[in-house]
Amino acid sequence: MNEERRGTIKAASARLHAGFLLAIAWLVFPVFAGAQNLALNPSFETLGHANWTAVFNPSGGATFPDSSATPPTTDGANGIAATDAAVGTYYLYPDVVLPLTGPYRISVDVGNSGGSGATDFVRVDITDTTPSSVAAKPKTDTLATPDPDVVQSVFSRSGADPVAPQARHAANFVGSAGQTVRIRFYIHASNVVTQFPFDDVQLLSGGTPVPTLSEWAMLLLGALLALFGIGWLRRRAPGIG
Numbered sequence: 001m002n003e004e005r006r007g008t009i010k011a012a013s014a015r016l017h018a019g020f021l022l023a024i025a026w027l028v029f030p031v032f033a034g035a036q037n038l039a040l041n042p043s044f045e046t047l048g049h050a051n052w053t054a055v056f057n058p059s060g061g062a063t064f065p066d067s068s069a070t071p072p073t074t075d076g077a078n079g080i081a082a083t084d085a086a087v088g089t090y091y092l093y094p095d096v097v098l099p100l101t102g103p104y105r106i107s108v109d110v111g112n113s114g115g116s117g118a119t120d121f122v123r124v125d126i127t128d129t130t131p132s133s134v135a136a137k138p139k140t141d142t143l144a145t146p147d148p149d150v151v152q153s154v155f156s157r158s159g160a161d162p163v164a165p166q167a168r169h170a171a172n173f174v175g176s177a178g179q180t181v182r183i184r185f186y187i188h189a190s191n192v193v194t195q196f197p198f199d200d201v202q203l204l205s206g207g208t209p210v211p212t213l214s215e216w217a218m219l220l221l222g223a224l225l226a227l228f229g230i231g232w233l234r235r236r237a238p239g240i241g
């Protein structure tokens with residue numbers, strides 16, 4: 001066998017090895033190939049904040065308008081520009097079922113302005129949705145102390161500590177497969193007008209899923225094919241591999 005032929009087979013063998021390793025990596029770590037945002041209507045481009053729930057206590061004191069005017073949105077044509085002008089607590093949320101056990105990352109463009117102090121504040125939290133937590137409405141979170149059902153705080157500011165324009169805030173937490181969590185945007189006012197704009201909500205899984213049965217089967221099939229392929233090349237060119 002000439003050197004040219006030997007080199008060709010060596011290169012083919014190297015490509016086979018590299019392809020095999022890439023296939024294994026893709027099968028074991030598919031989530032890193034492109035994590036999906038778990039929040040629906042995450043940028044409020046579907047007006048009426050579809051897929052989100054608004055709670056007002058008492059009713060009529062706050063609004064969660066979809067807005068493209070004031071303040072400016074940070075992603076797409078629309079965002080939320082919440083305004084609170086009366087005594088009360090108000091929140092807007094989607095509930096999300098977590099698909100995997102492992103780390104998650106929540107991030108959002110958010111800001112606040114107005115309010116006179118610690119009794120005029122806004123919060124962004126990941127909260128638990130067990131029946132006892134949900135039944136505990138109205139919530140009693142304060143600026144400094146979130147309720148026990150808060151899994152992870154993302155953002156909390158009083159009127160004395162404004163963030164304008166909106167800025168990206170993020171936090172990590174660990175969740176369980178099948179667990180339902182709430183991405184809760186919370187505004188509380190004593191009697192001073194408080195502004196709470198937000199947009200571009202992203203809840204991403206950074207977890208490594210355990211391969212399913214079919215994925216294990218694909219893994220085994222890929223390994224067998226690669227071994228047969230290498231064996232075939234070795235038989236074609238003894239001493240190469």
Ligand SMILES: [Ca+2]
Nearest residue numbers: 043075076078
């Ligand atoms: Ca948007």
